Structure formats: C-alpha cells, structure tokens
Amino acid sequence: MAELQDHLRLTCLVDGKRQLELSKIDGKLVTKSQAIETLEGLVGKTPGSGQVTVNLSGAIPASGPEFDYWSAAAVGSYHTIQIPVGSKSYIGNGWFDDADLTQSVNGAAEIAATWIGTLAPLR
Numbered sequence: 001m002a003e004l005q006d007h008l009r010l011t012c013l014v015d016g017k018r019q020l021e022l023s024k025i026d027g028k029l030v031t032k033s034q035a036i037e038t039l040e041g042l043v044g045k046t047p048g049s050g051q052v053t054v055n056l057s058g059a060i061p062a063s064g065p066e067f068d069y070w071s072a073a074a075v076g077s078y079h080t081i082q083i084p085v086g087s088k089s090y091i092g093n094g095w096f097d098d099a100d101l102t103q104s105v106n107g108a109a110e111i112a113a114t115w116i117g118t119l120a121p122l123r
Helices: 069-075
Strands: 022-030 034-038 041-046 051-059 078-085 088-102 110-117
Touching (some): 051 088, 069 088, 078 110
Antiparallel strands (some): 022 051, 034 041, 051 110, 078 088
C-alpha cells in the first residue's frame, strides 16, 4: 500500500521577494546542446549556451500586482529569480520578456509574465 506523503509546492522569489499571489509557476531548462553524429551513430555533443525560461501567472490584488512585471518587461531591466526546489534552489539573473493582463467575466484580473535567464543547476 502506498504511503501518503506531502508534495513540494513551488514558490518564486523575484529580486528576493516571495510572490504570494502566483497560481502557476512553470520553469523550463534548455541546454541548447547539439548532437554530434557520424556514420557510426551518435558520438557526443557540443555544449550550447542554454537558458532557463520561467512562466509565472496569478491573480492581481485590488492594490496592484506584487511585482510590476509589465514595467519590467517594457524597460528590459534585469531581475533575479529564485525557485526553491526542496533543499536546493534555482537562482538566475535575466529579464522579463513579456507580460499579459487578462480578465474574464466574473473572474479576477490576472497577470502572466515570461522571464528568460541564465542556465544554472539547482544549488
């Protein structure tokens, strides 16, 4: 019989401040390595520049968003993102590439943003 256990809940810190209103955090690491193939088959790879993309979204409180994703994307400023994963964290420096504001009938206003940053292992 399987044991019941608690599971990790992702959180995100932008410039050291925990974002409490986020309802979705989606992180993707892409190494951009290139496979090397010969007539004998796959023989290795060349390392790529790599990047991490983080998509964030959540409801906007009546007082305004916890972080101004829209303005950060508009001016292209750099920001540090930290995503704790158990006893380790991803920490990287990058920029917000886009931001979206949405609201549907009888729904909360929401903001979504995409951050692109440095490739780094969990530490």
